[in-house]
Amino acid sequence: MKVVGDTTTNVQTNKKTANISGRQLKNKLFKGLFVAATGLSLLVLIVLLVRIFTQGIGHLSWDYLTSFPSRRPEDAGIYSAFIGTIWMMAVTAPVAFVLGVGTAIYLEEYAPKNKFTDLIQMNISNLAGVPSVVFGLLGLTIFVRELSLGRSVLAGGLTMALLILPIIVVASQEAIRSVPAELKEASFAMGATKWQTTYRIVLPAAIPGILTGNILALSRAIGETAPLIMIGALTYVAFLPENIMSQFTVMPIQIFNWTSRPQTEFHDVAAAGIIILLVMLLVMNSIAVWIRNKFQKQL
Template sequence: MKAINDTTAQSYPKTQKRSSLSGREIKNKLFKSLFIGATAFSLLVLLVLLVQIFTQGIPYLNWNFFTSFPSRHAEEAGILSAFVGTIWMMAVTAPVSFVLGVGTAIYLEEYAKKNRFTQLIQMNISNLAGVPSIVFGLLGLTIFVRELALGRSVLAGGLTMSLLILPIIVVAAQEAIRAVPGELKEASFAMGATKWQTTYRIVLPAALPGILTGNILALSRAIGETAPLIMIGALTYVAFLPEGLLSQFTVMPIQIYNWTGRPQEEFHFVAAAGIMVLLVMLLLMNSVAVWIRNKFQKRF
């Protein structure tokens, strides 16, 4: 009788352990299937969207589309003014956001004392990265368009988009600077270098790949934004090219938005061709960011 009880006592924990393992395996398979299903559904939606865009847009994607201005006739409509306007706006947004964003990151990481004031600044920068883009449009409308009297110009649009992506660039630059090994800084100081010499010659070159990657991804977001530019009054129909920073302009997302709002179905196909051009531009910029990251991530 005692031997039977001992056998039962030994087998019971094993049975309980097997039951526990079986339950965890079932949960693991369930969540795995759930995640695979969510991924497959997202990819399916993306595939359907891309197929629809390409089938509708390819017939209208020709040389005339790139060299023509918008028109009231779908077969004559082009994206020239929007494409050039996007380049003009990026020519303002890129240097302004890079200088201000990287400069802010350097100050916060290398020069600012770690106190409540800098913590408040850091918290506000992180919060600004999640603010809806239309809020930055209202800010640009108030400051640049009205107070500084820049009007509906390329300069006003570029400065507004700089405000939009500035928090993203600051956070990305800070992370890149933090990733620089401390041994490099200590070696520079040991050689008699000053704080600025160490930052300029050691920290920035080492952090530059991460900084550039963050800047390119932020600029990719700026290219695809529409709401801030609509708020500052960017035109939806432009049949001329900007001649300077104070010229009126339009960009590709606004032009695509204008085409999709037309009742004629042909303009929806033209909008699909414009979306294809915008997608290619974004993919090229993101590819450059990935190439920079992969090339320099093992440098230090």
């Protein structure tokens, strides 16, 4: 009986050892797969950045930043596209922020939990994955034709606001959900109203996530081209917008225009524009991180 018991124990021990070895092997395989995927992504990114910088760094200058586009690559600049981008974002940012955050507050704090709100939530989540060209068609139909805004900064800004609105709503909802329920219950226990609790307790606690989501969404909007091409934004502009009803162009469209030309010199000019666009995106993302850290320290 003792021999049989020892044999059974040895068999069980061998099975456990085999199972542990199998799990360790799977862990190493998946770890290697993930490291390889990360390395491949970084390699592609590094190759792309090196290619862009080697092509465009020689064209970066003050004259390039302050000159209008030209049919001669040595005289071409990105001034009108740079200013047009700022004009468009000045329209997109406040519209998207107010509508997106307001929608998130209503859905999370005020809307009844029923099938209708579930349907709205599902549609908002689905809209976040819709191709950007669809929003361009929507902007063309509503803003350009129905509201007769034409190829204006206002039409472009509103179209881009529609594009990033679902992203802002989803990000703001997640930030609001992350606020501990105990904070709200304590506020209600002190006699605060629903709006006072939302304004003084929920929003201050959720503002880091809300602002981070908004700025990251704006970072997407600043690099989009398809919706603006659909509404008829100009590809060659040798003037600056005077107001929100002026015609305009933006940096992605100007870069697209240069890359579509057969002359290789224009491709180098486009690479310089990509560098400036990347710098703008990095600045916006850095601001998002700084705002998040600042508010998290205050909390």
